[in-house]
Amino acid sequence: MVSRIRGRLNFMIPHIRQQSLALGLLALLLFCAGMYQQAAIGFDSRFVLFAQEMLRNGPSFFPTTYGQPYADYSGLSTLFIWLLSLPFGQVTSLTAWLPSAIAAAVIVTLMYRLLAPYSTRWALLSIALMLLTNTFITETRAVSLDLMLAAVAFSVFYLGYTADHFAAPRRRVLIFALLMLGFWIRGPIGLVIPAGMLCSYFLVNRQWRRLIVFGLLAALLLAVCIGLLLWMADISGGPAFLQDVIRMQFMGRMDGSEGSNGVLYYFTSSMGNYALAWPLAVLALGAVALTGPKEAGPALRLMQYCVAAGLIVMIGLSVPQAKKARYLLPMLPMAAIVAAYPFYATQGRLLGWLRGLMQGLWLLIPGLLIVALLVVRRKFPEDVTHLTSLFILLGMLQVIALAALKQSRWRAQALAFCAVLALWSFYILQFEPVQRQLYDTQAFSREAFELVQNDPAPLVMHGMGKDAKAIKFMVNIPQDLHPVFTESPQELENLKAPAWLMMDLNLYKALQGTAVGALPPVLSGRFDKNDFVLLHLKQIP
Numbered sequence: 217m218v219s220r221i222r223g224r225l226n227f228m229i230p231h232i233r234q235q236s237l238a239l240g241l242l243a244l245l246l247f248c249a250g251m252y253q254q255a256a257i258g259f260d261s262r263f264v265l266f267a268q269e270m271l272r273n274g275p276s277f278f279p280t281t282y283g284q285p286y287a288d289y290s291g292l293s294t295l296f297i298w299l300l301s302l303p304f305g306q307v308t309s310l311t312a313w314l315p316s317a318i319a320a321a322v323i324v325t326l327m328y329r330l331l332a333p334y335s336t337r338w339a340l341l342s343i344a345l346m347l348l349t350n351t352f353i354t355e356t357r358a359v360s361l362d363l364m365l366a367a368v369a370f371s372v373f374y375l376g377y378t379a380d381h382f383a384a385p386r387r388r389v390l391i392f393a394l395l396m397l398g399f400w401i402r403g404p405i406g407l408v409i410p411a412g413m414l415c416s417y418f419l420v421n422r423q424w425r426r427l428i429v430f431g432l433l434a435a436l437l438l439a440v441c442i443g444l445l446l447w448m449a450d451i452s453g454g455p456a457f458l459q460d461v462i463r464m465q466f467m468g469r470m471d472g473s474e475g476s477n478g479v480l481y482y483f484t485s486s487m488g489n490y491a492l493a494w495p496l497a498v499l500a501l502g503a504v505a506l507t508g509p510k511e512a513g514p515a516l517r518l519m520q521y522c523v524a525a526g527l528i529v530m531i532g533l534s535v536p537q538a539k540k541a542r543y544l545l546p547m548l549p550m551a552a553i554v555a556a557y558p559f560y561a562t563q564g565r566l567l568g569w570l571r572g573l574m575q576g577l578w579l580l581i582p583g584l585l586i587v588a589l590l591v592v593r594r595k596f597p598e599d600v601t602h603l604t605s606l607f608i609l610l611g612m613l614q615v616i617a618l619a620a621l622k623q624s625r626w627r628a629q630a631l632a633f634c635a636v637l638a639l640w641s642f643y644i645l646q647f648e649p650v651q652r653q654l655y656d657t658q659a660f661s662r663e664a665f666e667l668v669q670n671d672p673a674p675l676v677m678h679g680m681g682k683d684a685k686a687i688k689f690m691v692n693i694p695q696d697l698h699p700v701f702t703e704s705p706q707e708l709e710n711l712k713a714p715a716w717l718m719m720d721l722n723l724y725k726a727l728q729g730t731a732v733g734a735l736p737p738v739l740s741g742r743f744d745k746n747d748f749v750l751l752h753l754k755q756i757p
Contacts, residue, residue: 232332239343240325247317247356250644254309255658257651257744261691262683263359267297267307272696277448281687282698285453287460290445292400293361316360319367320352323549326374331553333382334515337629338553338560341574344632345493346552348581353643355542361402362545368398369410369546373525376414380421381514392437399441403465405533407438409546412532416524469538477539482530489541492577493548496555497526499570504557507564519557526550559628571628578631579621582614582638592646606645613638660741661692664718664750667739671752673714675699679723688744689718708732713753721747 256264266279266286278285279294293315300311324343331339346352355363372394378384391414398406411434418427449461477485487495501523504516529547533539558567558574589606613634620630668675677699680686690697700715702708705727708717717732721740727733732751739750 232329236325236328239328240321243324244317244321246640247320248310248314251310251313252308255652255656256691257655257657260312260359261688263294264307264312265687265691266294267301267312268691270294270298271301271307277452283696285457287457288464290400293364312359313357316356316358316363319364320356322367323370326370327549330374330377335560338556340629341559341632342552342556344636345496345555346548347636348639349490349493349548351489351541351545352548353640355545360542362542365398365402365406365409366545366548368394369413370549372410373413373417376417377521395434395437396441404438404442407441409529409532412528413525416528417521420521420524469536479534481539482534482544486541486544490544490548490551493552493555496574497551500555500557503564503566503570506566515560519554522550522553575628575631578635579617581635582610582617585638585642586610589642589646592650606641609641610638654745656742657688657744658692660743660748661689663741664739665693667750668716673716676702676711676715676717678702678708678717678719685744705730711753715753717751717753719749721749724749
């Protein structure tokens, strides 16, 4: 069986490469649609600010905020954005998001190359399930180090698998280069996750010698990278900054001081974040176990390798106390492959039931999104951007999906294609504009900065947090700025005029009866879904 697969692959490999590249390019165009001039909001603000400061001050080992090195990340991901931004002379949403979009397109390309030798239908539907996952969509259209890590991890798994099963050359140097890339993108976890996924493959395959040798070499590489990281931290910011790097990139994630969730978080709460792929993968795995095929062919073995790789990610990430849904992205391609397996293994009533369930869900998605669009339209009547065109597009996709029910050969692929286009169209044309309207910080920031420029004085940010709301202000300012940060009313009382004061409206109301509370707002407006005010503490003549 393996020899037949290899023979088929030798015949098909030029076509598979061409098809995978075309598919990856189409996916990249979808991921980049409408990216160019969107304002930074939320978590993106931090990375856009990193890139802006690098563009103004030059590249560095660590990204900077307020001119000071930032300990939680190395500078490589910021360097990617900086390089893409150089031709434009500014950081745009396109240059900020493009590394994530490229990473997602790489995963699409390699998933097709991995599965197409067995079944193009399995390959296409696995990709579709991944593209229908909420966390994948939101992270593709954002600055996502975890999505870049997912691309690195899947590439390492792909290289290890194809060397054994598709007679591909063993690219050990490339694998270790990818492990280093993962480290410099995401820190220690960026090396451990892809190494663990490849180790799980060796473990299931009972390749003990390769498991031990590779594990030891990966551990040695990890130690070297950590030593280099700490050395760079020391020369970048001295002993104090070195301790910050150790706390934020190592101890903070392990002991939960940077935020924590329960031990079983990834096995329970994350299912909603990774629907449809993750819940359907569990059902598919159960159906395969109950169906009990008589012999394990190469495709079933590949599914088992994917299960092991996905589990090693989930179990490994459950050890640190710091847990966030996006950390689990390296597991997603594996879950999508397992979830789509019923479209390869067609025997068995349970697998047939799962195929019907998935096709039914794909059929309903355009119609459900039309209903969701009506609800959004009623809740946000002022936002009519692309409303008519989106209604028409979703209606057309629903009609195409209904027509595809008569085509048994391509029915599943057509339904999945319509569902993917419907969901991404809804997200890009409706969800993103509403989200950016709600969490906008650009309008207030630019008006406030213009007032400060017209009457120069120190800008005081009260109760905003140097690494929180303040970042969302700074990302909209076209130059370096060093605000003064205060947290208590006593600090405000000790301020010397002249000064500009920016704060949440609720904090301003709490200061009524004080000298600052008596100042009338010079500017009021919405800032990151909250009401903010700008006050002017003038010099007394």
